[in-house]
Amino acid sequence: GQNIDQPTEMTATEGAIVQINCTYQTSGFNGLFWYQQHAGEAPTFLSYNVLDGLEEKGRFSSFLSRSKGYSYLLLKELQMKDSASYLCAVSDGNYQLIWGAGTKLIIKP
Amino acid sequence: ETGVTQTPRHLVMGMTNKKSLKCEQHLGHNAMYWYKQSAKKPLELMFVYNFKEQTENNSVPSRFSPECPNSSHLFLHLHTLQPEDSALYLCASSQDLGGQGNEQFFGPGTRLTVL
Numbered sequence: 399g400q401n402i403d404q405p406t407e408m409t410a411t412e413g414a415i416v417q418i419n420c421t422y423q424t425s426g427f428n429g430l431f432w433y434q435q436h437a438g439e440a441p442t443f444l445s446y447n448v449l450d451g452l453e454e455k456g457r458f459s460s461f462l463s464r465s466k467g468y469s470y471l472l473l474k475e476l477q478m479k480d481s482a483s484y485l486c487a488v489s490d491g492n493y494q495l496i497w498g499a500g501t502k503l504i505i506k507p
Numbered sequence: 508e509t510g511v512t513q514t515p516r517h518l519v520m521g522m523t524n525k526k527s528l529k530c531e532q533h534l535g536h537n538a539m540y541w542y543k544q545s546a547k548k549p550l551e552l553m554f555v556y557n558f559k560e561q562t563e564n565n566s567v568p569s570r571f572s573p574e575c576p577n578s579s580h581l582f583l584h585l586h587t588l589q590p591e592d593s594a595l596y597l598c599a600s601s602q603d604l605g606g607q608g609n610e611q612f613f614g615p616g617t618r619l620t621v622l
Binding site for chain 1: 555
């Protein structure tokens with residue numbers, strides 16, 4: 399079956415760096431997405447990786463290793479507004495998005 | 508504002524009621540989706556439409572019935588629901604199906620409670 403695993407919850411301190419991991423097993427691979435979802439709101443797109451390596455976008459970076467079925471989202475200089483759930487999703491061989499359950503990130507002052 | 512709107516935002520219905528959820532996208536996208544989001548569970552893909560044609564129905568009970576009259580509008584018709592159907596129902600759209608450049612844009616969702 400197809401499966402996406404990510405930690406349920408993480409806590410970090412304002413101003414620090416946090417890495418949210420995602421491992422996946424899917425039938426085919428057409429890219430990996432990260433989304434951010436604040437409580438009570440819709441998910442919003444953060445990043446897309448289809449090739450191995452690191453993609454940097456401001457304070458957020460996303461890394462992919464296709465051979466390991468692994469990705470991480472790196473958040474730097476954490477701000478209180480970064481408190482949210484972070485969803486990992488993989489586009490499988492049929493271009494369907496398979497979603498993880500999300501990682502709730504709690505930022506403390 | 509993501510360019511995807513959903514109405515109503517909140518809905519409370521009895522098990523014998525019939526109601527409809529509406530989604531509209533103003534992005535010129537070709538693909539539209541219905542998802543169910545329950546607490547602490549992954550997003551569950553319910554239906555996918557591409558160019559108004561349904562391409563996926565992920566074993567969704569027949570009490571949920573989608574309708575896509577054109578590429579900008581998507582409906583989810585509800586009838587004889589069960590309490591376990593209470594969840595956040597999200598609509599999304601993307602330019603096309605799949606990978607790069609086809610990130611999904613989500614509406615704000617409808618919070619459904621079935622009594």
